[in-house]
Amino acid sequence: MTGRPRRRTLTPRGRGFVGAGVVLAIAGVVLGFEDIVRVGVLLVALALLALAFARRPAAPLTVQRTVTPETVMPDQRAEVQVTFTNTGRRASSLYLAEERVDYVLGDRPRFVLPRTDAGGTREVGYVVRSQLRGRYPLGPVTLHQRDPFGLTSVTRTVDGVGELLVLPRVVPLGSSHPPGAGLGSEGETPQMVALHGEEDVSIRGYHDGDDLRKVHWPATAHRGELMVRQEDRPARRSAIVVLDSRESGHRGSGAAGSFEWAVSAAASIVVRLEELGYQLHLATRESMVAHTFEGAQGAAQLVHDLASADVGADLEFGQVVSHAHELVRLGGLVTAIVTPHDESLLGDLAAMRQPGAAALGFVLDTDTFAGAAGPTPQAAAVRDRLAAAGWRVVVVDARTSIPQAWATVSNRALVQVGSL
Structure with missing residues (x-):
């Protein structure tokens, strides 16, 4: 449930800053304009500083999901509550979060994960629904972050996967039943199978000749007459x-x-x-x-x-x-x-x-x-x-x-x- 290694890259804007800075610096040197060189160096330095800032260790986050209800029928909605916990010693950054879900559950949920203090938690929720039965993983969640100037992009994945179980459709079959499932003589077909090793224990009154070791004393005390255990194989x-x-x-x-x-x-x-x-x-x-x-x-x-x-x-x-x-x-x-x-x-x-x-x-x-x-x-x-x-x-x-x-x-x- 810990975060996977982060991917840090320059955004198109950041790469544009670097390219423009290099061109300006070269042009300034060739033309002899020091101010243009300074502007070019500044643009390159700003992009590199933003990239270095993005390489700072991120606060570790864990994620836990609660699905309500845990099992649903097709077309039934389920609410997913995602809880993020900051287990580090400093606050986490502001992230744009994206939950990975199966396409049959709908579009991937996206939400803003606010800054979380050390030891703090944040909760977000979304709703899913499937027309098809199956076991569907929920997660992992991917976190995206950009610097204030939009020059760098940081992407990290927080492990931890939940599950939504969509049961097959069960339709009522009425009161009819197959042959041999009724009462009386129909119950004497080979469909009646003795369960060896099971005992069906019932309590009845004492009859002359019953084994006294089978006397059920709690029932005897309650009824005020001798009661014995009757053990039959069902x-x-x-x-x-x-x-x-x-x-x-x-x-x-x-x-x-x-x-x-x-x-x-x-x-x-x-x-x-x-x-x-x-x-x-x-x-x-x-x-x-x-x-x-x-x-x-x-x-x-x-x-x-x-x-x-x-x-x-x-x-x-x-x-x-x-x-x-x-x-x-x-x-x-x-x-x-x-x-x-x-x-x-x-x-x-x-x-x-x-x-x-x-x-x-x-x-x-x-x-x-x-x-x-x-x-x-x-x-x-x-x-x-x-x-x-x-x-x-x-x-x-x-x-x-x-x-x-x-x-x-x-x-x-x-x-x-x-x-x-």
């Missing part, structure tokens, strides 16, 4: 959401691109599945590298992870599908958002659905996101292949909303799976 629904991030498969750019639709859909689905009580796993190229999809995570953390999702090589998605197979071998709901690209992976993807469990497929007709008229035969072929394996599938084009696609695959009135 059964929890498990779900995995697979995101196809093959760069060669996606079309379009920005918020209207197919990949952004896929990321927003994945974020909305994990939020809805958590509401239904599922344990969640997210299979993406990023989670595979970080080994984070092997353990269940909450929807909030997964949405944060999706903010950094990006497209990658085809080989990486093959590895994602291979690793995801290990998570669903004991059953669980599978949700996949895929592109109609490289049909060689379709067999492995279709096989992720376990017998008796549900699988939901969202096939992106990616050409429509680039302006083509749909539907395309490639997307229909992927749909039919997954449907033949027992998946509930919908083809998504650029006009399909996420709630519409979710309502289609979770429609309980469907008679023929996959004929959508």
